[in-house]
Amino acid sequence: MKKTSDLSELQSIARTVRRDIIEMIGAAKSGHPGGSLSAVEILVTLYFDVLQHDPANPAWPQRDRFILSKGHAAPVLYSVMAEAGYTPKDQLNTLRRIGSIYQGHPDRRFIPALETSTGSLGVGLSVGLGMAEAARLDKSPSRTYVVLGDGEIQEGQIWEAAMYAGFHKVDNICAILDNNRIQLDGWVKDIMGLDPLPEKWASFGWHVIVVDGHDIVALQAAFAEAAATKGKPTILIANTVKGKGVSFMEDNPKYHGVAPTKEEVELALKEIG
Amino acid sequence: MAARYELKMGAATREAFGKALVELGRTDENVVVCDADLSKSTFTHLFGKEFPNRFFSCGIAEANMVSIGAGLAASGKIAFVASFSAFVLNKGFEQLRVNVAYSGVPLKVVGTHSGISIGEDGPSQMSVEDLSLACSLAGFTVLSPADEVAMFALVKAAAYHPGAVFIRAGRVKAPVIYGAEQEFVIGKGIQLTEGNDLTFISTGLLVAECLRAAETLAAEGIAARVIDLHTIKPLDRELIAKAAAETGCIVVAEEHLVDSGLGVRVAQVVGETNPCVMEFHGVQNTYAESGLPEEVMEKYKMTAKDIVVTARKALARKKG
Numbered sequence: 001m002k003k004t005s006d007l008s009e010l011q012s013i014a015r016t017v018r019r020d021i022i023e024m025i026g027a028a029k030s031g032h033p034g035g036s037l038s039a040v041e042i043l044v045t046l047y048f049d050v051l052q053h054d055p056a057n058p059a060w061p062q063r064d065r066f067i068l069s070k071g072h073a074a075p076v077l078y079s080v081m082a083e084a085g086y087t088p089k090d091q092l093n094t095l096r097r098i099g100s101i102y103q104g105h106p107d108r109r110f111i112p113a114l115e116t117s118t119g120s121l122g123v124g125l126s127v128g129l130g131m132a133e134a135a136r137l138d139k140s141p142s143r144t145y146v147v148l149g150d151g152e153i154q155e156g157q158i159w160e161a162a163m164y165a166g167f168h169k170v171d172n173i174c175a176i177l178d179n180n181r182i183q184l185d186g187w188v189k190d191i192m193g194l195d196p197l198p199e200k201w202a203s204f205g206w207h208v209i210v211v212d213g214h215d216i217v218a219l220q221a222a223f224a225e226a227a228a229t230k231g232k233p234t235i236l237i238a239n240t241v242k243g244k245g246v247s248f249m250e251d252n253p254k255y256h257g258v259a260p261t262k263e264e265v266e267l268a269l270k271e272i273g
Numbered sequence: 274m275a276a277r278y279e280l281k282m283g284a285a286t287r288e289a290f291g292k293a294l295v296e297l298g299r300t301d302e303n304v305v306v307c308d309a310d311l312s313k314s315t316f317t318h319l320f321g322k323e324f325p326n327r328f329f330s331c332g333i334a335e336a337n338m339v340s341i342g343a344g345l346a347a348s349g350k351i352a353f354v355a356s357f358s359a360f361v362l363n364k365g366f367e368q369l370r371v372n373v374a375y376s377g378v379p380l381k382v383v384g385t386h387s388g389i390s391i392g393e394d395g396p397s398q399m400s401v402e403d404l405s406l407a408c409s410l411a412g413f414t415v416l417s418p419a420d421e422v423a424m425f426a427l428v429k430a431a432a433y434h435p436g437a438v439f440i441r442a443g444r445v446k447a448p449v450i451y452g453a454e455q456e457f458v459i460g461k462g463i464q465l466t467e468g469n470d471l472t473f474i475s476t477g478l479l480v481a482e483c484l485r486a487a488e489t490l491a492a493e494g495i496a497a498r499v500i501d502l503h504t505i506k507p508l509d510r511e512l513i514a515k516a517a518a519e520t521g522c523i524v525v526a527e528e529h530l531v532d533s534g535l536g537v538r539v540a541q542v543v544g545e546t547n548p549c550v551m552e553f554h555g556v557q558n559t560y561a562e563s564g565l566p567e568e569v570m571e572k573y574k575m576t577a578k579d580i581v582v583t584a585r586k587a588l589a590r591k592k593g
Contacts, residue, residue: 061349065348107375108376108377109377115347116343116344116347116372116376116378117371117372117375117376118371119371120367120370120371123336123340123367123368123371123372126336126337126339126340126341126343126344126368126372127340127341127343127344127347127372128344129337129340129341129344130340130341130342130343130344130345130346130347130348130352131344131345131347131348132344133329133341133344133345134305134344134345134348134349134350135348137305137326137327137350138348156336157334157336157337157340157368160332160334160336160337161337161340163332163334164331164332164334164337164341167332
């Protein structure tokens with residue numbers, strides 16, 4: 001895998017990942033396009049620039065850890081892992097089929113390079129904390145990154161983890177909130193509003209960075225600031241657009257968990273370019 | 274035979290757990306422990322005092338604790354998480370399922386204050402469903418040591434067991450059944466007495482009660498075999514099948530809801546191997562109440578004399 005900090009290279013990878021997501025979910029005829037598309041720049045920036053990792057040696061003890069706590073966005077993770085060389089790219093379109101390594105939600109029985117299996121919301125940040133604590137104990141430079149959904153943080157355990165990380169000053173963890181403002185049943189603000197988000201996390205002892213989650217340069221700067229922040233955990237509140245990159249999916253609650261039709265796939269791929 | 278067992282009172286199994294952790298901590302710096310504000314009750318405070326940097330105090334947040342433990346274990350630590358059984362299993366069940374069992378992480382989970390013998394604190398703290406919950410986690414090994422000797426040995430065995438383990442511990446002092454020389458192998462039950470008239474199969478505190486029940490029956494010329502299944506999952510199928518074949522009559526006794534604990538698991542093995550008369554002795558379909566531990570155990574029929582009543586029923590059925 002070739003790492004890069006170059007904006008146009010990262011943007012090009014992001015375009016490929018968007019295409020993968022649409023093709024995979026289209027082929028599977030089920031899945032979660034909206035929340036996969038909103039997290040593309042976050043995962044691409046992490047996997048191809050920020051993370052210290054080696055797809056050829058996934059068990060390297062000092063690797064950075066990555067957890068997609070919002071496991072339903074599995075397609076974006078599968079695509080970046082395949083592009084990075086962890087898993088076969090030519091099998092991406094077996095998503096959700098029996099025997100496929102690309103299970104409906106990330107399953108480490110099928111992809112051992114996954115740090116944990118996810119899919120049940122609210123638990124990933126705590127698992128990441130355990131990994132971050134292990135790294136601190138071992139005096140390892142390993143950092144842990146956990147991507148959360150905004151709907152996901154309605155789960156109570158998130159706030160147990162937030163409290164723990166703030167109190168224990170776990171500064172080698174970085175949470176990224178994919179703040180796409182839509183959950184399965186509709187708009188987050190109508191179901192269980194989260195405002196004021198930055199204040200909530202700050203009051204739990206976190207360093208909060210609000211960032212445009214589709215601006216790769218801004219994300220790079222935010223991750224650098226997170227790594228330089230000592231004595232506090234950091235959360236990036238990444239403001240994103242659900243379904244980003246496909247006009248008819250953008251800000252449309254319908255595409256939280258509905259696959260595009262064949263025609264919609266073609267239309268979407270044309271738009272992504 | 275049963276006279277061999279002069280059941281001297283020993284330490285509570287939770288205390289033996291705490292001491293085993295300290296010994297593990299001294300020999301292996303990879304051992305870490307998490308607790309959720311009950312460390313003085315679970316005895317993990319002994320470890321925390323000696324190894325503060327390897328002790329993670331998680332506050333009253335069991336779900337977070339279980340997931341943190343999973344993260345530590347996934348990063349190569351020999352990680353133990355402990356709380357009351359009622360809390361770590363019920364409040365941490367989702368995390369045990371997804372982060373531990375499903376994710377294939379070898380976390381060691383210890384639930385203390387199991388069963389109804391905790392006494393005064395009452396049913397909110399009493400775990401009468403922990404064995405059932407733990408056994409329903411795919412891939413888990415489930416241990417329920419009967420005394421301090423068994424607990425000490427099995428905690429150490431669990432630490433180096435390749436998979437996830439749940440260990441059931443009790444609050445009250447437990448009679449000492451084993452000598453220091455006894456060997457404990459995960460998955461292998463221990464036959465404590467000889468006898469071909471019936472078999473008592475038990476676990477935890479009720480093993481001692483079964484030994485006493487066997488003594489009562491021995492005075493009447495009835496020879497009862499007593500088996501301690503310290504491993505609830507996986508079961509020692511061979512030992513159970515042999516007892517079923519040789520005694521034709523099995524009484525399972527446990528400090529757990531009778532319709533979801535050890536008994537039904539043993540019945541499955543008996544049904545698959547050598548079907549025989551079986552009776553089940555445990556907590557009926559209810560929650561217990563506050564009281565002195567011995568009062569609670571008596572009222573909810575967890576004593577030797579109650580087990581003898583169940584045994585007579587089984588023997589009458591065997592006779593036909």
